[in-house]
Amino acid sequence: MQNFLLTLRFDGSAFCGWQAQPNGPTVQDTLEHAILRVTGEPVRVTGCSRTDAGVHAREYVCNFRSDTKVPAARLPAALNSYLPGQIAVLGCREAAPEFNARFDCKAKTYRYHIHNAPERDPFLLRRALLERHPLDEALLAREAAAFLGTHDFASLRAAGGSAKTSVRTVSRFDVQREGGEVHFYVRADGFLYHMARIMVGTLLEIARGRLPQGSIPEILAARDRSRAGPTAPAEGLMLWEVEY
Amino acid sequence: MQNFLLTLRFDGSAFCGWQAQPNGPTVQDTLEHAILRVTGEPVRVTGCSRTDAGVHAREYVCNFRSDTKVPAARLPAALNSYLPGQIAVLGCREAAPEFNARFDCKAKTYRYHIHNAPERDPFLLRRALLERHPLDEALLAREAAAFLGTHDFASLRAAGGSAKTSVRTVSRFDVQREGGEVHFYVRADGFLYHMARIMVGTLLEIARGRLPQGSIPEILAARDRSRAGPTAPAEGLMLWEVEY
Numbered sequence A, B: 001m002q003n004f005l006l007t008l009r010f011d012g013s014a015f016c017g018w019q020a021q022p023n024g025p026t027v028q029d030t031l032e033h034a035i036l037r038v039t040g041e042p043v044r045v046t047g048c049s050r051t052d053a054g055v056h057a058r059e060y061v062c063n064f065r066s067d068t069k070v071p072a073a074r075l076p077a078a079l080n081s082y083l084p085g086q087i088a089v090l091g092c093r094e095a096a097p098e099f100n101a102r103f104d105c106k107a108k109t110y111r112y113h114i115h116n117a118p119e120r121d122p123f124l125l126r127r128a129l130l131e132r133h134p135l136d137e138a139l140l141a142r143e144a145a146a147f148l149g150t151h152d153f154a155s156l157r158a159a160g161g162s163a164k165t166s167v168r169t170v171s172r173f174d175v176q177r178e179g180g181e182v183h184f185y186v187r188a189d190g191f192l193y194h195m196a197r198i199m200v201g202t203l204l205e206i207a208r209g210r211l212p213q214g215s216i217p218e219i220l221a222a223r224d225r226s227r228a229g230p231t232a233p234a235e236g237l238m239l240w241e242v243e244y
Helices: A027-039 A073-081 A135-148 A195-207 A217-221 B028-037 B074-079 B136-147 B195-207 B216-222
Strands: A002-012 A056-066 A088-094 A109-116 A149-152 A167-176 A183-187 A237-243 B003-011 B056-065 B089-097 B106-117 B150-154 B167-178 B181-188 B235-243
Touching: A002 A027, A002 A073, A002 A217, A027 A056, A027 A073, A027 A088, A027 A183, A056 A088, A073 A088, A109 A195, A135 A167, A135 A183, A135 A195, A135 A217, A149 A195, A183 B056, A195 A217, A195 A237, B003 B028, B003 B074, B028 B056, B028 B074, B028 B089, B074 B089, B136 B181, B136 B216, B195 B216, B195 B235
Parallel strands: A056 A237, B056 B235
Antiparallel strands: A002 A056, A002 A088, A109 A183, A109 A237, A149 A167, A167 A183, B003 B056, B003 B089, B106 B181, B106 B235, B150 B167, B167 B181
């Protein structure tokens, strides 16, 4: 039995998130169905992350164990022929027998995409948050720096997650503007439920003047979800990079 | 009565092209319906171009005459509130009474987008042609140069167009690679029915070795559609810029 590591890319707008569930199609369900078609084996795939409905992935890593004789190098094209266009298998290789895409993940980077313009762009539909208020990216970068380092992120965690501790280490929080588009890049050793989206929602409240500048250290110290901003919409979020 | 010039952007994958027709939703129908909702007037909109089903527009210009009291500066937001997310009105201004978006157009630029990679990209679904054969952009640029200038493009014209003459002047044909994506930019004083897509299809046949290098001058001279390559798929084509 081999342990296959798959690298995926998916447009999350067509799915109810990664994890198999009864309310609609998920990336996991769809992928497992394609693996069954190619290998003849019903398998369970382990994903690097539960992603929310509507969240995208530029790079998503998962693994599954199989006795298939299809070589790893041929699996991407074989699986893609059974997958809808919103999911692509970009690569496949054999991993160590004990490799686990969820537990062995050392760091993840998410990108949050904001379209900062007076009117929407059809090519960013379901891929970016439209924010009409002009954003000051230098201000955002200064405020976001308060998230860097090791903190208890209990204020930036939605109810419903399963993590035992809410302490995480954020090692990157970049704010980049390209014309009318603003991108946040956040890297951490792990993300609590909705943490990336609440960080973005909090920064946007500061940018809009609804939360005071310099308030993130106090929000973190409070360990109280009600102190942070709202959860930014899923559509702007994309899993950007996964490190092992 | 005022003559309003609208600038649009649309994702053509949701529409049966620009022009009103009975087989499904078109951009023109959808826009005229939104104008009716905003102004209370049934209007006919004149577009700069018939675009085929699935063809996109980064910049599309159209005009309509109306007695509305809504100022031009407020029309984009008003219309966008009635339009689906696949269409956006980016701007509106009052034009000269005789302005006609179709007949006054001096030049159009189309972009054709090719994803040149072994596997598809979900974020380019219905927005680019997937071409797995590695393309040599220097070769493509050399071959494409044969289209530049004033020629009879009868060999690159599909049956069904209404143009009286098939002579057109191509003033730009650039080939640009950015990583795994190749873009063609074609500017002309006008395009015959399917002309941009047949130019691309012909270049791809040369790149694939199915038509000989250097054959474009002969294809043009033949004035015979059967000599050129196939019509490249609509999904890769985008109206990029319109000049008046």
